[in-house]
Amino acid sequence: MSAGTGPAWLEIARRDLLIAFRRRAEAANPLVFLLIVAALFPLGVGPAPQELSRIAPGVVWVAALLASLLSTDMLFRSDFDDGSLEQIVRSPSPLYATALAKMAVHWLVSGCPISLVSPVVAGLLYLPAAAMPALLFSMLLGTVTLSLVGGIGAALTVGLRKGGLLLSLLILPLYVPVLVFGSAAVDAAAHGLPWHSELAILGGFALLAVTLAPLAAAAALRINLDS
Amino acid sequence: MSAGTGPAWLEIARRDLLIAFRRRAEAANPLVFLLIVAALFPLGVGPAPQELSRIAPGVVWVAALLASLLSTDMLFRSDFDDGSLEQIVRSPSPLYATALAKMAVHWLVSGCPISLVSPVVAGLLYLPAAAMPALLFSMLLGTVTLSLVGGIGAALTVGLRKGGLLLSLLILPLYVPVLVFGSAAVDAAAHGLPWHSELAILGGFALLAVTLAPLAAAAALRINLDS
């Protein structure tokens, strides 16, 4: 048979990747968003390099937060709208695994590329080169949590056609710890201090999110279907 | 007859206001979003009052840009999805007037309240009290342009289910002039300089947008319907 051979969650992940590949032109959107938001700051704040370099860690992280948030919005929405979600919930695979698979794909197509270009964006804001490794690694770990926590919000609002605003209200406050430790790591590196403890804490967040977020998202999806 | 008595665009504006009123609890969403985004910056950048006060005009304006942008997303989307847009396009009222009416309602329920709370948000970032009038008035004028230009983007992307990200890419670059002159006005006022010329320029933008944006939006809507 030409049917998938793995478990259902693998098939779901494969389809999401296929759709993402179909629309690979869109893959650049979070990146461009990051760039534009970062570029707005010199315009709004003024072009003085020292000042920009001081606020760079915070600005890049806030921009990454927003980019990740905005791309989360559609995580479950389209499956809900066309009835796929009903089929997914009824499939023999546990919803926990499916939700986790979808969040993982989301990280792969948004969080991961965002992390990879963040050093470029930070460079535009005069972040010292010494801080770049810290930025890259804290982003790679932090965006995992962002995708997972954002997935909870996407699942909660999946049945509502309210755009990204409501989602932001629910999720941005929950992003605070990642923002704090992410920008702290970069700041520390920029001042030549060690930044490994921050990274370890970000890793802890990611682990916690991996275990708990799919549970919450699965519950939220079921609730939204049963309305 | 209990049917509306005015022209069609008035009826459309009335319905949009009715829907907004039905969901008046949602009216607070752009405001809370503004607050949250503004609060992210001290967390990312650090709590030093002098620094925050220096970047405050830019941060408040960028946050307002994003809040306005995110609420623009649904401007025409729901009418497109449920077929109302087909009926609007076929109605005896010119699409120009209808688009303008919808954009005006959007400003009334998002841009206007955003402007009114922006001084509070700026206060949290230690913007000096002397700059508050400049902030308020530049916001009131600037958000008019934001709503109108955002409406063009919403009309262009109405048929695509891509969430707010694509819209951001199209529209944020167009927001740049408003951002530049808006934050310049506030900055000038904060330094005790006159800020009326910036305000005049913002007024000019708004006038230009009022005349041209509905045209562009109407054309974009027609194109999206005829796919």
Added chain:
Amino acid sequence: MPLFEACDLRCERDERVLFEGLSFTLAPGEIVQILGPNGAGKTTLLRAVAGLSTRVSGEMYWNGAALPGSRWEFLRETLYLGHDAAVKPGLTPFENLRWHAGLWGRTTSIGIEGALGAVGLARHRDTPAQHLSAGQRRRIALARLLLSPARFWILDEPFTAIDLEGVSQVESLVAAHAAAGGVVLLTTHHRLSLDCRFRQVALESGALA
């Protein structure tokens, strides 16, 4: 003189000709049903007639005047009911219909309450549409047939989700409209049983291979 006339319509999509040399007329009192299997191009044709699509080439006349020119008079005289019902989920049936009536600026004498009663939604007058069933939501859209003073009805699968009683009710509405001198262009996969004569135009298509 025919009220509406279509000459030599042609449509190509994705390098496939959907229909070609299609001509038909609608004199006052006439009903035309477009026939064709799934994918034949019925929706495409109806949207073009309604002025929503420019993908169809050929000439169309309303009251003898060529169409893109006399567009405004034409739009004022036509009612289009498409696949999407133009019903706002957040508004009640009454508010939805008031909006539609307002869009036109004028209604027939039945009034919104009367129209709601006629389609069996009187007791749901103030329930938000999203709390209604698929068929009930569709009935809100059908109430527009009673409210609109338009002479030309363009109906794309008006019976979707409607129960048997509702179907026969809509069929008698259509017949009555024609009897009063209106014209109707419709598609449906139901077997129409109208009390009056009606013509069928088939779109030949190899869509089903």
Added chain:
Amino acid sequence: MPLFEACDLRCERDERVLFEGLSFTLAPGEIVQILGPNGAGKTTLLRAVAGLSTRVSGEMYWNGAALPGSRWEFLRETLYLGHDAAVKPGLTPFENLRWHAGLWGRTTSIGIEGALGAVGLARHRDTPAQHLSAGQRRRIALARLLLSPARFWILDEPFTAIDLEGVSQVESLVAAHAAAGGVVLLTTHHRLSLDCRFRQVALESGALA
């Protein structure tokens, strides 16, 4: 022993009782059509049977075991086709069906290509679904009937947007499924013409006043 059994189902929505004391059984080979006017509660009932809604109280048994308990075996054996077709606009019919098959992990021997041919979409195998007509998109969903090895079919208005030829094709599919020992629970406003016997259960409702 009946394969599926529903006892004393009851549903209340918006302070209105939709149905009450509703019981029916489905022995192997049986087909039950739920009847009722718009808003009677047919979709609500089918979603509850499919395990998607908890708004209906009462007991349900699958193969003699009470349902929320034996949920997994039940889900593995049932196919639900709702108002929404679960067809991704961006994917081709082939990719859509491959996904559905993968979700289940197993298919019947006809294969995806075979199923596409049977519903008349062979030549649209690689056209993105958003470029298909309403009926063609619906046919993709119907192809799942051919592919799934499920014994219990739950079909909510399967004939929506389908042309006459397609309707009779689906009807013979349903009859064949029952003949092979499967069970079918469906709603439709069409007049069913099956080659075999089937039962009808009416939801009494005052929905239409």
Added chain:
Amino acid sequence: MTVVWSFLHKLGSPRWFYRISSQWLPWLSFLAVGLLAWGCTWGLAYAPPDAVQGNSFRIIYIHVPAAFVSLAGYYAMAGAGVVSLVWRIKLADVALRAGAGVGAAMTFCALVTGSIWGKPTWGTWWVWDARITSMLVLLFLYLGVMALYEAFESRETAARACAVLSLVGTVNIPIIYKSVDWWYSLHQPATIRLTGAPTMHPDMFHPLVVTILGFYLLYLVLLLLRMRAEVLEREQKSRWVEDLALGRGLAAEPGG
């Protein structure tokens, strides 16, 4: 087990709730007002002025209780969420929604009194201090729950979705609090510190305990009032509300 069930079932009955809360409310309100009046007069009139801050410190008798209650209120709300998710008790839904509103009001009160206090003490209305910032985030969490509730049309769906969100919030509140605390100590040397608690004089401290108790009771009273209003709105079509509206009073439930 059956005892627990029948108790839970009774708890689920809005009518039972309405009747019992009618009996309790006067007592609770009396106690709350009494404690607050006692604590406030004691604190405002009799407690000695602060050595550094003079009389401005007296706002502590509102500020600290409000801050305590707003944090505890979040956990109470999440508790209602658990009950609503697990047992599907309508009254828990009502409590969840009412708890979000009252909790947000309390948080807002703590923020405003803190700002008012900040002006004479720090010379500024607002400081991005760890505790204050996490309080602001707590307000956002409350507002998020409220916005989510309003966004749904169906009350049951809204309540269950809000329950999930508030549970996610409970996991996050300690994390947010800790991380913000950490952020503060990293970025800025301690130029400003909240003065007080450990070194507080007993004469200042005892009235504070009284007002804290009073605030907990006040929270309960406000919660019950909001819940009763919501119960009436939800049950407006039922017989007992009709009886109530017509002034026929509330008879005891059959078997209740």
